Amino acid sequence: QKEVEQNSGPLSVPEGAIASLNCTYSDRVSQSFFWYRQYSGKSPELIMSIYSNGDKEDGRFTAQLNKASQYVSLLIRDSQPSDSATYLCAVAGNTPLVFGKGTRLSVIA
Amino acid sequence: DAGVTQSPTHLIKTRGQHVTLRCSPISGHKSVSWYQQVLGQGPQFIFQYYEKEERGRGNFPDRFSARQFPNYSSELNVNALLLGDSALYLCASSPDGEETQYFGPGTRLLVL
Numbered sequence: 338q339k340e341v342e343q344n345s346g347p348l349s350v351p352e353g354a355i356a357s358l359n360c361t362y363s364d365r366v367s368q369s370f371f372w373y374r375q376y377s378g379k380s381p382e383l384i385m386s387i388y389s390n391g392d393k394e395d396g397r398f399t400a401q402l403n404k405a406s407q408y409v410s411l412l413i414r415d416s417q418p419s420d421s422a423t424y425l426c427a428v429a430g431n432t433p434l435v436f437g438k439g440t441r442l443s444v445i446a
Numbered sequence: 447d448a449g450v451t452q453s454p455t456h457l458i459k460t461r462g463q464h465v466t467l468r469c470s471p472i473s474g475h476k477s478v479s480w481y482q483q484v485l486g487q488g489p490q491f492i493f494q495y496y497e498k499e500e501r502g503r504g505n506f507p508d509r510f511s512a513r514q515f516p517n518y519s520s521e522l523n524v525n526a527l528l529l530g531d532s533a534l535y536l537c538a539s540s541p542d543g544e545e546t547q548y549f550g551p552g553t554r555l556l557v558l
Contacts, residue, residue, distance in 0.1 A: 341488075369545045380536055380549040381489065425488050429545040433479055433502050436488030 339364040341428050343437035352446050356413040360426030360437055363407070367430035370402055372411045375423045375439065384424075385411070416444045448473065450550030452537050458556045459527050467522040467553045471539030477501070478520040479547060480512055481536040489536055495520055524555075532557045 340363040350356045358372075369388055373381035387393045387400040387409070399412040409428075413420055423439040451470045459465050471478050477496045481489035491504040495514035509525045518539075524531055534554050538547035 371546065373549075380534070380552045383546065383548065386546055427488075427547075433491040433494050433504070434489075434545070434547055435491070438486070438488050 339367075339428070339432065339435045341426055341435050341437035343424075343426050343440045345438055346441040347443050348440055349443045349445055350416050352416060352418060352444055354416050356416045356420065356442055356444070358411040358413075358424050358426075358440050358442065360409045360411075361407055362409070362426075362428045362435075364428070364430060364435075365404075365407065367407075367428045369429040370400070370409045371427040371429070371434065372398075372400060372409075373425040373427060373436075374420075375425055377422075381425055413442075416442075418444045418446045420444050450537055450539050450548055452535075452550040452553050454553060455551065456554045456556075458558065460558050461527055461529060463527050463557075465524050465527060465555060467524075467535050467537075467555075468519065469522070469537030469539075469550060470519045471537075472541075472548055475539035475541055475548075476518050477540040477542070478514055478518065479538045479540070480520070480522045481538065481549075482506070483534045483536060483552075484532075492522070527557045529557050531555065 372384045375381045385400045401410045425439045426437040427434040479494040480492040483489040493512040494502040514520045534552045537550045
């Protein structure tokens with residue numbers, strides 16, 4: 338049974354700070370990793386994908402992947418109140434996406 | 447370009463009834479997947495279709511079925527509804543050769 342684990346939170350950070358969201362996965366053959374943002378009552382929205390070890394940056398977002406440790410993270414720099422949402426980690430590898438339960442982020446103005 | 451569309455947006459049914467949910471993928475996407483998301487959980491995979499063929503099935507009972515049409519749109523059917531089927535049902539489409547899933551707005555189903 339493939340599992341993706343996330344701290345459910347809530348994670349509270351002040352406006353302008355860096356938010357760090359973490360995710361671990363159980364299946365070593367996983368090849369593709371995704372972060373989705375989901376606002377309350379809405380559907381998941383893709384933020385970033387990452388496929389290779391290391392960092393990938395897109396604007397205020399940085400995804401980090403360590404396949405040896407089976408660990409994926411998402412950093413949000415200069416956090417804004419509009420970043421308050423649930424962040425879902427998803428993993429794929431010859432299978433459809435397996436999602437974690439999500440981490441609820443609250444950015445305090 | 448239009449994103450993934452789903453209908454209806456909301457639905458209320460009673461136990462034992464049947465429901466059909468509909469999805470149209472992003473233009474050019476041939477793969478459609480269905481997910482169920484209950485409150486407080488991440489989406490759970492139900493089905494994946496590609497070129498009208500079932501490519502994967504999650505751990506859901508046979509009351510759940512789906513199909514994909516020649517225009518790549520898809521339907522999810524659920525028979526003999528249970529209270530526990532109340533959830534947000536998400537449809538997602540993918541470009542050829544990619545695992546990235548793009549989600550539609552979802553259908554919120556309430557079973558009373």
